[in-house]
Amino acid sequence: MRAYGMLSTVPSTTPLSESTLLAALAPAGGRQSAVGDVSDTAVRIMLAAADAFAQRGFHATTTRDIASRAGLSPAGVYVHFTSKEVLLFELSRRGHERARDLLVEAAAAADSPTEALRAIIGGFSRWHAEHYELGRIVQFEFRHLRPEHRDAVLGLRKEIDQVVAGVLRDGVDTGEFAVTDVPATALALLSMAIDVARWYTPDVRRTPAAIEATYGELAFRLVRPGEALAASVLS
Amino acid sequence: MRAYGMLSTVPSTTPLSESTLLAALAPAGGRQSAVGDVSDTAVRIMLAAADAFAQRGFHATTTRDIASRAGLSPAGVYVHFTSKEVLLFELSRRGHERARDLLVEAAAAADSPTEALRAIIGGFSRWHAEHYELGRIVQFEFRHLRPEHRDAVLGLRKEIDQVVAGVLRDGVDTGEFAVTDVPATALALLSMAIDVARWYTPDVRRTPAAIEATYGELAFRLVRPGEALAASVLS
């Protein structure tokens, strides 16, 4: 994410425009089944669970719910996932990985910290709208993971933090940004994007594309230098 | 919230510095019992439920959990609240009312839109840290309310939105702010503050007071005019 322009053959908008939950679960180059190395039935179960978890929450969702949405008997789920919590973990892990990949790719493809910031915060916000179901699971069902699974996901969350903080530091170095507290600003930027998953529904008037543009712009406003500082940089 | 300076005898920091969950549940002038018109036992139950709901979520909390934390038998709860969901509603309603009151008072006590914005976003953020338990219930357990209770709370949420949007419009009118999309900016500002309840715990290094200062400052950065616009206002 520091080598701006080096990977610019990867257009930053392509990975951000996928619109199905299935796409959000799939790794970038997956091919064998729809989602990497798992069976189609397992994918059907994950999609059913994602739907239910996002709609009602982890603990309000029953294994019978998931099974019947996936067209299976209650017992059929356990051939593919050893427990309901493991199913949550799989969704959470894949969702975090996908979100992180989007950020890393968008940052790498940008030609400047300003472009990178717009791309990552705009793209992250759009992702939380387009995939608001998976986004809710990733962001709001986290605490229902068992400790070992929580720890695994925490590592991915730190990577996401680091992408944002890295772009901010780069922009401070080039003078494009004036940020007094990089970790706090990174956190606030992520908060704006994460919260999209809370309020967004397909009924809402704003489109994911509009959200991308608006939040990319708001992100830049939050870090741009003020009048005095801008003047000193320009002189 | 438009009569800046009219209520400046009410210091804006007083309502923001209360630090117990009990204080967050109490209406500003309540006196009879600790929390308005309800019995001490009902308050004990609400505190126990708030603790449990914030820690584990509504559906993962059992009525036996709540009862034992409140020092009651499982049946004892039902004398004071007719169902677990009604208990959630009471917490949610009181929490929303308290948060709204803080915003309204902080906005009214400020001498300018700039001060008002710092006070409401800083104060709202601080509230979500100091009362992160009630904050989580208010912000993240909302969907587990029954439809009629959700509707009641939705009205309060709209009032909160309106306070923020009103301050933004006032600042645009005076030229202190340059905001292209008031509803979107109000939403993003609220997102920053709301998300504090998700990540804050007492273990975290930032204090609620530091969060208030940081987020008040970030809020202003998001709306301040750019160089060109600032110059035209000053000339």
Next chain:
DNA sequence: GTCTATATCCTGATAGAC
């Protein structure tokens, strides 16, 4: 790999004594 059937335990809420 999927089913039917079921074990085992837990859930929200209530009945009725004190």
Next chain:
DNA sequence: GTCTATCAGGATATAGAC
């Protein structure tokens, strides 16, 4: 207003036939 005891149903997960 609080208790003990309990209802009636639902929860996750497993056993064993096909």
